[in-house]
Amino acid sequence: MxxxxxxxxxxxxxxxxxxxxxxxxxxxxxGEFLSIMGPSGCxxxxxxxxxxxxDEPSNGEVxxxxxxxxxxxxxxxxxxxxxxxxxxxxxxxxxxxxxxxxNVELPLIYRKMSAGERRDLAExxxxxxxxxxxxxxxxxxxxxxxxxxxxxxxxxxxxxxxILADEPTGNLDSVMGNEIMDILLSLNENDDTTIVMxxxxxxxxxxxxxxxxxxxxxxxx
Amino acid sequence: MxxxxxxxxxxxxxxxxxxxxxxxxxxxxGRNRFYTFISLFGISFTLMILMVLTAFLDDQxxxxxxxxxxxxxxxxxxxxxxxxxxxxTLVVDSTLQNGVMVYxxxxxxNEVSRSVSMSDPSFKLLNEYLDDMPYVxxxxxxxxxxxxxxxxxxxxxxxxxxxxxxTYWEVFSFNFIEGGPYYADDVKNRLPKAVxxxxxxxxxxxxxxxxxGREVFVNQTNFEVVGVVExxxxxxxxxxxxxxxxxxxxxxSVLKENSLQGPFEGAFLLGDASELPLFDDELRRMEExxxxxxxxxxxxxxxxxxxxxxxxxxxxFYEEDKEDSMRxxxxxxxxxxxxxxxxxxxNLINVNVTRIMERSSEIGVRKAFGANTQHLLVQFLFxxxxxxxxxxxxxxxxxLGLIYLINDSxxxxxxxxxxxxxxxxxxxxxxxxxxxxxxxxxxxxxSRLHVVSALKENAA
Numbered sequence: 001m002x003x004x005x006x007x008x009x010x011x012x013x014x015x016x017x018x019x020x021x022x023x024x025x026x027x028x029x030x031g032e033f034l035s036i037m038g039p040s041g042c043x044x045x046x047x048x049x050x051x052x053x054x055d056e057p058s059n060g061e062v063x064x065x066x067x068x069x070x071x072x073x074x075x076x077x078x079x080x081x082x083x084x085x086x087x088x089x090x091x092x093x094x095x096x097x098x099x100x101x102x103n104v105e106l107p108l109i110y111r112k113m114s115a116g117e118r119r120d121l122a123e124x125x126x127x128x129x130x131x132x133x134x135x136x137x138x139x140x141x142x143x144x145x146x147x148x149x150x151x152x153x154x155x156x157x158x159x160x161x162x163i164l165a166d167e168p169t170g171n172l173d174s175v176m177g178n179e180i181m182d183i184l185l186s187l188n189e190n191d192d193t194t195i196v197m198x199x200x201x202x203x204x205x206x207x208x209x210x211x212x213x214x215x216x217x218x219x220x221x
Numbered sequence: 222m223x224x225x226x227x228x229x230x231x232x233x234x235x236x237x238x239x240x241x242x243x244x245x246x247x248x249x250x251g252r253n254r255f256y257t258f259i260s261l262f263g264i265s266f267t268l269m270i271l272m273v274l275t276a277f278l279d280d281q282x283x284x285x286x287x288x289x290x291x292x293x294x295x296x297x298x299x300x301x302x303x304x305x306x307x308x309x310t311l312v313v314d315s316t317l318q319n320g321v322m323v324y325x326x327x328x329x330x331n332e333v334s335r336s337v338s339m340s341d342p343s344f345k346l347l348n349e350y351l352d353d354m355p356y357v358x359x360x361x362x363x364x365x366x367x368x369x370x371x372x373x374x375x376x377x378x379x380x381x382x383x384x385x386x387x388t389y390w391e392v393f394s395f396n397f398i399e400g401g402p403y404y405a406d407d408v409k410n411r412l413p414k415a416v417x418x419x420x421x422x423x424x425x426x427x428x429x430x431x432x433x434g435r436e437v438f439v440n441q442t443n444f445e446v447v448g449v450v451e452x453x454x455x456x457x458x459x460x461x462x463x464x465x466x467x468x469x470x471x472x473x474s475v476l477k478e479n480s481l482q483g484p485f486e487g488a489f490l491l492g493d494a495s496e497l498p499l500f501d502d503e504l505r506r507m508e509e510x511x512x513x514x515x516x517x518x519x520x521x522x523x524x525x526x527x528x529x530x531x532x533x534x535x536x537x538f539y540e541e542d543k544e545d546s547m548r549x550x551x552x553x554x555x556x557x558x559x560x561x562x563x564x565x566x567x568n569l570i571n572v573n574v575t576r577i578m579e580r581s582s583e584i585g586v587r588k589a590f591g592a593n594t595q596h597l598l599v600q601f602l603f604x605x606x607x608x609x610x611x612x613x614x615x616x617x618x619x620x621l622g623l624i625y626l627i628n629d630s631x632x633x634x635x636x637x638x639x640x641x642x643x644x645x646x647x648x649x650x651x652x653x654x655x656x657x658x659x660x661x662x663x664x665x666x667x668s669r670l671h672v673v674s675a676l677k678e679n680a681a
Contacts, residue, residue: 054589054672075593082591093586093676097252098245107590109241138252154590 001162001194002028002051007060009046009217020046022217023060028162033188033195035205038214044198045166047214051196052085052164053077082110086155088165092147094139100150101126101135107158125153129183145176152183156193163187165197169204181207238596242603249604257608259572263565264612264652265619270561271648272620273627276638278554280454282530287393287453287460291529292494293358294392295501296459297351297487298532299525299543300342304518308333338519341365343483344468344476350511355503356496357489361388364471365484366462369439371425378424380463382439384471390416392490393460399433400448408467415444420452421463439464458536459486479514481522489526501526562651570659577601577663584667585675597668598661605660606653613649620645 009021020043028034028051036044049055050062053069062069064080072080086107094103104122126132129149139147148168155163165184169177181204187193197208205211213221250257284291307330314325347362354360363385371378390402395416403414415437417425422432432446444466453461468476475483491500508522527535531543534550584597592600624638667675 049673052589078588078591078593081589087586087589089676093582095583095586097249097583102248106587109238110591110596115240158590 001030001032001065002196003063003066004047004051004057005061005063007047007050007057007062009043009050009055010058019217021050021057024217024219026212026219028194028196030161030194031188031192032210033185033208034197034210034212035208036196036198036212036214037200037202037205038220042214043217044214048164048166048196048198051162052087053081054087078110082107082158084161086158086160086163088148088151088155088163088168090167090170092139092144092151092171094147094150094154096139098138099135100131100137100139100142103139103150104153104157106154111158121157122153125157126150128156128187129153143176144172145179148172148176148180149183152180152187156187156191160193162194162196165195167198167200169199169201177201177204238599239603242600243607245600246604246607250608253576256572256576260569260608261612261615263568264609264656265616267561267565268613268616268645268648268652269619269623271558272616272640272645273623273638274554274558274561275644275648276620276624276641279641279644280638281456281533287395287457288529289394290392290490293491293497294529295489295491295497296527296529296532297342297347297489297504297524298459298527298535299523300340300346300482301523301525302338302481302513302519303521303523304335304337305332305521306335307331334521336519338482340482342485342487342524343478343480344471344485345478345483346481346511347485347487348476350507351487351489354489354500354507356491356500358492359388359392359490360487361386361392361490362468362485362487363389363459364468365486367440369464371437371439373425380421380424380439381461382464382466383460383462384466384468386468389465389488392488395460396451398449398451399431400446403447403467408469411467411469413442413444413470414447414467415439416448416450416465417446418450418452418463422446422449424463437464439466440470442466442470456533456537458532459488481511481514497528562655566655566659569655570662573605573659574663577660577667581667581670581675584670585672585677588672588675594668598664601660601664601668602657605656609653609656612656613652616649616652617645 004024004026007021007024008019011018011020024047036047038044046055050057053062053072064084069077069080095106098106101119101122104125105118108118108121123132123135126135129152131146131149131153134142134146134150139150142150148171152168155165163184168184169180172180184195184197185207188195195208197204199205211221212219282288282291288294310329310331312327312329314327316323316325344362347360352360352362363383365383367382367384369380369382371380387403387405387408395402398419399422400416402416403412406412407414417432417437421437422430425437426432426435432449435446436443437446438444444464450465455461489500491497504524504526508524511522513519513522525543527543530550531547534546535543538546538549587597621640624640628637
């Protein structure tokens with residue numbers, strides 16, 4: 001589904017050149033739940049951003065379903081992300097000005113869809129994460145776990161093929177973290193959603209199908 | 222170049238999308254009430270001040286009664302007499318050449334004004350020298366404002382009065398509520414006829430009384446009221462008075478006075494506005510031709526002609542010459558208007574920039590979930606345009622309210638400000654322009670922000 005061929009990422013400033021990723025080769029299969037682990041600064045998030053088409057590699061190639069994304073322009077990439085990818089961030093990144101349901105509807109705004117259809121899909125997604133009673137609330141009125149569940153609903157509302165989660169339990173206590181993990185596992189099992197998750201938590205990583213370890217920008221296992 | 226067909230299809234401008242943007246704009250405004258209030262206040266207050274200020278200027282200087290022919294009128298309001306002398310200065314330059322002192326002398330001659338006398342024109346100047354000027358269709362001469370004490374049933378009234386000729390009523394378009402003006406023959410034959418203002422009618426005859434055919438006693442003469450005109454604001458120089466009478470009722474000495482300076486003013490109605498510069502040239506020519514009554518005292522004449530705006534500026538600030546008056550006028554009104562537009566605009570830009578910076582996380586999220594630069598730009602544009610539209614409607618209502626209050630309270634006597642839709646339209650366009658600009662520039666910058674950086678900036 002996602003194939004990385006010799007992917008490297010170099011960050012350059014005026015004085016320093018940092019190699020964030022060094023010739024990574026990997027493949028994510030359809031329906032797989034993959035976790036990426038490694039110490040801080042080892043390039044986990046960079047790798048996830050490249051897989052999620054949010055960032056471009058300095059070298060190497062990213063292919064989706066066998067098609068190289070090299071040929072896509074910014075607009076096509078945005079459209080691809082909208083239709084095929086869902087994101088979950090450690091710090092939730094909910095829009096405080098919008099209600100829960102409006103936050104969840106956000107990816108659908110950029111599709112040709114009636115307001116009614118959008119609302120139905122958003123409600124459905126909120127039911128999946130157990131927040132059907134919080135639709136009219138605003139992010140400030142929610143706990144950390146609830147915020148992350150809204151973020152999951154937002155990630156799944158567009159029925160993406162792949163969900164990319166960057167430390168989704170990183171800001172949560174263990175109880176809430178487990179709740180979130182259960183939701184992700186059930187999405188993977190029941191809806192056959194491919195999930196790539198970056199985590200620091202070994203116990204969470206052990207629940208996934210496969211674990212990739214990074215160290216200093218290199219894949220070590 | 223996009224090479225993958227299924228993702229190259231450009232986004233259609235969808236009606237649904239716009240509906241979303243509008244909805245979102247209202248949501249954003251509703252959630253950030255303080256920011257919304259500041260922005261709306263800025264826009265509506267600017268428009269209100271702009272409207273009231275222009276309504277005032279329009280009332281004073283617009284092409285409507287009594288000045289509906291103003292673009293063709295040149296006012297002669299200033300006569301300057303100077304005593305010019307030739308001033309000679311001798312410059313001696315000394316240099317030592319081969320042990321001999323050599324002197325080089327240069328004589329500089331300048332015309333210098335020794336003394337100066339400035340005043341209004343006299344009856345004689347207007348009547349004898351300027352009553353048959355080229356390009357002039359009609360010329361009127363009228364006195365500066367006089368003040369009369371009138372005793373009526375043991376009450377003292379103070380009336381302001383203007384003595385004029387019959388052409389006055391043709392050059393300026395007064396609104397007659399009763400009757401009409403007096404005519405050239407009435408003036409020539411010294412018939413005691415007068416036109417009074419609506420306010421004067423109320424003061425002299427009482428509420429609800431008609432004045433036509435009745436008499437007013439002014440300056441020891443009983444005048445028959447032949448017309449009543451709508452009262453004008455005192456700021457309407459040359460025109461505002463309680464009573465208008467034929468100039469033949471002035472003291473004969475004033476009319477016979479030999480001086481070129483006196484208590485009069487002239488207004489020349491030209492055939493066409495484009496002839497104003499030519500008329501000015503003619504006046505310059507007349508300055509050379511008109512004999513000065515006492516050349517030993519003053520040997521140079523300057524005739525100051527003004528258009529309506531210059532006349533207004535001159536009457537308001539009374540600077541020594543026309544240019545100085547205009548400079549003060551432009552400085553004050555132009556400065557005020559620029560200030561009232563500029564300050565809220567800068568504030569709006571500042572608020573918008575800060576606000577949009579705070580929204581970098583939102584921009585990052587939207588981009589991650591499929592928004593492209595165009596989506597984001599249109600979204601921010603909608604937010605600003607809707608805000609400006611609401612501000613515009615509020616500004617319009619506030620301006621209408623303030624104009625009503627000013628007219629109703631009579632703070633400015635006999636001044637009737639009118640809401641000018643054209644000015645509102647342009648003022649609104651200016652606000653819209655700055656509203657869009659202030660939103661668009663930061664939005665453009667932010668929408669181009671790399672999605673990873675945008676998400677990092679506000680990772681709270």
